[in-house]
Amino acid sequence: MNPLLPFIMAGDPSLESLPRLLAEAKALGIEALEIGLPHSDPIADGPVLQAAAHRAIQRGATPLRVLETLAGLTESPDLILFTYLNPLLQIGADRLMELLRPTPVKALLVVDLPDSEEVEFEARLRSAGYPMIPLLSPTTDLERAKGLLERRPDPGPGHPFAQRFAYVVARLGVTGTGSATDLKPVGERVAALQTLSSRPLAVGFGLSDPAALGAVRAMGATPVIGSALVQALAAGEGFGSFLNPRLA
Amino acid sequence: MNPLLPFIMAGDPSLESLPRLLAEAKALGIEALEIGLPHSDPIADGPVLQAAAHRAIQRGATPLRVLETLAGLTESPDLILFTYLNPLLQIGADRLMELLRPTPVKALLVVDLPDSEEVEFEARLRSAGYPMIPLLSPTTDLERAKGLLERRPDPGPGHPFAQRFAYVVARLGVTGTGSATDLKPVGERVAALQTLSSRPLAVGFGLSDPAALGAVRAMGATPVIGSALVQALAAGEGFGSFLNPRLA
Amino acid sequence: MRATNMNEGDRPLASLPLRPPRAPHSVSGHSPATASAFLLPTRFGAGGLGGCYAPETLMQPLLDLEEAFRKAVEDPSFETELKSELRHFVGRPTPLTSAPRLAAKLGLKALFLKREDLTHTGAHKINNAMAQALLARRMGKTEIIAETGAGQHGVAAAAACARLGLSCTVYMGVVDMARQAPNVARMRLFGTQVVPVEAGQGTLKEAVNEALRAWAARCDKAHYILGSALGPHPFPTLVRTFQTVIGEEARAQVLEQTGALPDSVIACAGGGSNGLGLLVPFLGDALHRFAVEAGGHGSALGEHAARLDGGRMGVLHGCKTLLLQDQHGHTAETASISAGLDYPALGPELAALALDGQIEVLRASDDQALEAATWLCESEGILPALESSHALALLPELAKRGFATVLLGLSGRGDKDLATYQSKLGI
Amino acid sequence: MRATNMNEGDRPLASLPLRPPRAPHSVSGHSPATASAFLLPTRFGAGGLGGCYAPETLMQPLLDLEEAFRKAVEDPSFETELKSELRHFVGRPTPLTSAPRLAAKLGLKALFLKREDLTHTGAHKINNAMAQALLARRMGKTEIIAETGAGQHGVAAAAACARLGLSCTVYMGVVDMARQAPNVARMRLFGTQVVPVEAGQGTLKEAVNEALRAWAARCDKAHYILGSALGPHPFPTLVRTFQTVIGEEARAQVLEQTGALPDSVIACAGGGSNGLGLLVPFLGDALHRFAVEAGGHGSALGEHAARLDGGRMGVLHGCKTLLLQDQHGHTAETASISAGLDYPALGPELAALALDGQIEVLRASDDQALEAATWLCESEGILPALESSHALALLPELAKRGFATVLLGLSGRGDKDLATYQSKLGI
């Protein structure tokens, strides 16, 4: 089981440091990593990721420059491009596939794209090897979850974690460290989902301290660490020094 | 024919100087004089008399103190008490008659009392020797003027000018010097009124320079000089020095 | 969902209860008919309040006005004109809003608000201003003069004049201009000249003084649109006649909504135009009628505008009525947080009805009015004018006295008072 | 004068044209019915605009909302409730005012103003806010979240919440809070918490971002009352459905007053709620329909909010529509003197109608809007909201093009904009 799924914001602290960060992650044994594409209107993000996106945009981290920076990188975990839909739509499916091909991106997590809305766009990306990661939230009942998991299916054990997992949102609201999340409900949710499929699950939103990460691992799921990591990196802390104590 | 009907505001410049002013007026040969009772809301007065009333009130020139100051004065022209109704109503007809008896007041000019409104009050004052002076304005047509003159009748040649005259307002608006009043319309008005009765007429509102006063005299009427005189007195000019050149 | 027809055009026509004052308080021994050239009663009640205490210059204009008024109300084309403006421009009929949450909070069974705050320009003043502007146009007048306190009458007159193409000058005390600044801006946007009146305490009384003076100077061309049920005859009758549309509507509405009359009806009273407008149509009914004056910040002369207890009979601005005055017959200073109630004289018809026991007059203090405004805001989502808040402030008293169903005249909206509410309530 | 009966109670009941989007622009190939759990059409026009681009957390709340909406509009008791509030609280029907002096000035034969400025709280926003608040109450929600730009939707939501006893939080950009300060005070008086949004340019877009985030955190207890015809399905349909009462009334009124339809109908468009509300009921008619966007102070990106020419298809705030954006798909800055039009996306249904040739979209600059406001003030005595002034500003263009009878949606009153009018017009 993948012990940790870190999230970083592309371009924060800087685009230049991104290749080094990714290499460091790989060296730490990180299998997959979510990389956020900074957006002007991150409606699902809390203050930490809003601010990180804002800084990154100010420093010129446009979608194209981010993808260019990723092109050709080999020393990197598998990447999940965490993004809002509009920048992808503006690039267009064809060009996007071209841009993704030379990068370590293995899947997309498009926060504001339900599987019903851009069926053709999504299908083309999927057949080009870029599946969309399903998101399940506390408001998603099991019935609905089943449909979501079916319509964004697990490509199967032959595929890397980055393309297989479903993202389970631990609490209502937006990304962010916030106050300590009560993990009991998400624990029950994870258990229920595990009866539905054997697909790997990641749990995110509000996780930061090692105890919480451990609790998620105890559920048999991969904890996501996002805002806390971004905040630490922005504060100048080293990637390894922050992640090491949280790696199981 | 009475050549001039001056108006002064009781209490302005001061109540103390009032007896001296009246004596001076008498010495100048002034037969009758309008004396204004300072009121809080002088709706028929322009800025000069408003300000004079305000100053007088500030200095304590209440109706009672004014009447007390006038009591017993013998060196004075006949006085016409120029006033608004409310202070008289508050004093009441009985008390008012008592207060007036020792003064040189011979008649009342109550700016806001049409003859229809306080018939009993007015009748009692009239029978006590205090008739109300009728006012005729540019908006009073001849028909109405006739009625007004009848309902506030001339007591007859045996009576002093102060009790006999009717006041012809020379122009629309309120008291005040203002711009030079065109005297042609009021001349026609005076001529027409002179065909109705032989009662003395005074013409006022907006008169100040000797030429205008002379023009009124040429109509066979008595010019009233009010705001200009009050302004001169307030500016420290002597009563005689201001009136002398205007006394025909 | 059934598609029934929501169509303003189908609303029944407005009734304009344009009729002379009611018999019980219309005749007075003080004013022998022989002496007055007026044809309508000029006096109210047993005490003969009202009258026409005007300088001679204004007498013929007042006689002309009465004649024009009498003719207009007999003329179906005036009715048509006025109804059309009231409906299509002013927004009449205004709703009668049931306020269940506020009623419950205050221990009442039911509370109904007559929503003059929803009229164009935001207060009942427009009913009268538009009617008089139409009258002025019929009289061939091209200029309008008006006074204003809260600015609502000034804004209403300014709007009516812009609408009819009449030029308009409004006199307003400098203190009122400061505390009702939004209304000054609104008048100016409507092309009206607002003349600051510095005299005295710089409030409504001085504005009326100055408007009367201006009218005397321009009465050949100008009509004076007086904004409350005060001044010399025929103004009190005119204004009241044009405002009873409030009560006529409200009475029909409450009957229609509940099948019964309320046990009490209440309105605030400055000069008395909205008070009479609401209450007069209920005079024949077996219910309690209340008017609320400004209690200001104290009970000494000068600290309030409560004329019933604080005033004596006197004459100001052309009429005889209850007047706050000193022992010399000089008008007293007044104080109220609400510019529209900050006036030393109670309108003569309202004063007469009070003295004759037809309407009970109470007072609410500045602080009570402020608090009452928050009740209505928080319980019903309606921001009342400070004037109207004085009526709201008496609701607990009515509940205490056992009244259960109350109809309240919400004379205007509180947008003009936002600065006061903000500073006094710390919003 | 005949005493006919002026009685609000006799007014015909409001029709609530609560029906799904019209066939011509309701079906889209982009959204296979199989994938969506929604039952109402989620897309508009040939281009398939709209949709539901929402984070998963909000999907179930949106599904629940659609279901509640569908049930409510089928439920006569909801119709009764809503009609009652619209009539007795909001003040519907609003008048249709003929503006003959302004028409003459601008060379039109006739001009009719649909007077949403006369609604309670002063703009059309209350139609939707009250309807959604009632819906929220039916859904058992106790908290309301809303965004606001001009503050009119915020005030409307605050009023509706106070009236129904719901707690309310409104998100508002700090720039908008400054330029629409009176509305901030009004919301607070109604007991609403106003949360300043500092992000970005501090206007409506950021307020929506923050409201969506707040809703995601509280969607178990809170309903989000979106204030314009935008956002994820079902909001555009919901808001538009609750606003077509404007055009339904106006259409019946103009027919009743003139016996004919006008040759053109025009409204301003921020998100598009008043535009759709007025124009949709005229879609089947042979006349010209116009919507007016904010031309701001220039034609470069960032200097205006004119999405039709300036925008490209994109997704913001849950829907696909014409969007002002840079080449990276980042939302562009916008500029307009009117907070209510200062938004980078045209509502999807309005954009679809524009692209499909049903509605012509024009723009008016800040300066044109300011000047147009003075026309209405001076010619008719009505102070328009800055938003509505944008529609007024295009009247000379319509006259030039040969249109003679125009019906204009006066979406709100200008009291909130007094400070801007004063400083820009030097009043």
Ligand SMILES: Cc1ncc(COP(=O)(O)O)c(C=O)c1O
């Ligand atoms: C909203 C409102 N209510 C009441 C009043 C008081 O006047 P009246 O007693 O004539 O109704 C005013 C006066 O300006 C006002 O603006």
Ligand SMILES: Cc1ncc(COP(=O)(O)O)c(C=O)c1O
């Ligand atoms: C008065 C007024 N008109 C128009 C608008 C624009 O919104 P919409 O396009 O949704 O009607 C607003 C928005 O706040 C407004 O307040």
